[in-house]
Amino acid sequence: MIELKGVTKEFVKPSGELHTVLHGINLQVGKGEFCSIVGPTGCGKSTTLSLIAGFEPATKGEVRIQGEPLSGINSQAVCMFQTENAFPWKTVIDNVSLGLRLKGVKKSEAYDEARGWIQRVGLKGFENHYPHQLSGGMRKRVGLAQCLIVQPKILLMDESFSALDVHTRHLMENELLKIWSETGASVVFITHDLEEAIALSDRVVVLSAGPGSSVKGNYRIELERPRNVAEIRFDPAFMRIHEQIWNDLRDEVMISYVHAANH
Structure with missing residues (x-):
C-alpha cells in the first residue's frame, strides 16, 4: 500500500546551510x-508522515502508493494530528459529515452516514453538541469519526492520543x-511511547x-488479536518484545540527547 524507496529529505536552514532530516x-x-x-525527538517521524501524506516531496528517492509514484497530496490518506481536527463553530454531526459534504454527498445522506459513525465511536446523543462542550477524549472520538467516515485506504496518525490522560x-x-x-x-502511527506502539501494531519501525x-x-x-491495550502490557511476550526494541531505541535516544546537549 505504501512504499518509501531510498527516501532522503533535506531542508535549507535560514542560515543557508543544508539540513538532512x-x-x-x-x-x-x-x-x-x-x-x-x-x-x-527530532528524528524525522513527522516528516516521514508528511511525505506519505504528500504535504511535501522527497528530496531524493520515491514515495509510492499502491505501486504508483506519489505526486502532490495523497488522495488515499487522511490525517489525524495531536491538535484538534474539529471546527469549533460546527456541531459534532456537522464536523463528522464534513468530509462527505466536501465530496459532494447530499446533506441528508451525509448526516445519515455521520450518525452511524457517531454511534460507532460512542457519541450517540451528542450529535448537536459543539467541541467546547465535550471532553478531550470525546473530541478525539469526533476526530476519529471525521477521518474514517470517508473510508480512507490509509490512516496517518501523528501523536494523536498523547495529550489524553x-x-x-x-x-x-x-x-x-x-x-x-x-x-x-493501512495505518501509520507516530508515537514517542514504545508501549503504545507495541500494544497497537503489527510492526514497529525504529528510526535512528x-x-x-x-x-x-x-x-x-x-x-x-484482538488486544486490550491496558492488559497486553503484562503479557510476558509483550515484555520480551519491549526489551528487544528498547535496546535499539535506547542507544538512539542517548545519541540524540548528546547531540542536543552539544548544540
Missing part, C-alpha cells in the same frame, strides 16, 4: 497493516483497534537519531 529511508506498509514509527488514552486505543479491524485501512535519520530496526509484533 531523513537519509535513504526504505519502508513498506502492507494493505490493512498497522505500523508504528518510533524514535528519539492514561485511562482515556487506553479507551481510545482500544476504540481505534476495534474500528481499524472493521475497516481494513537525527540528523540524517534512517531505519535502525524493523520488528514484527507477533501478539494475538
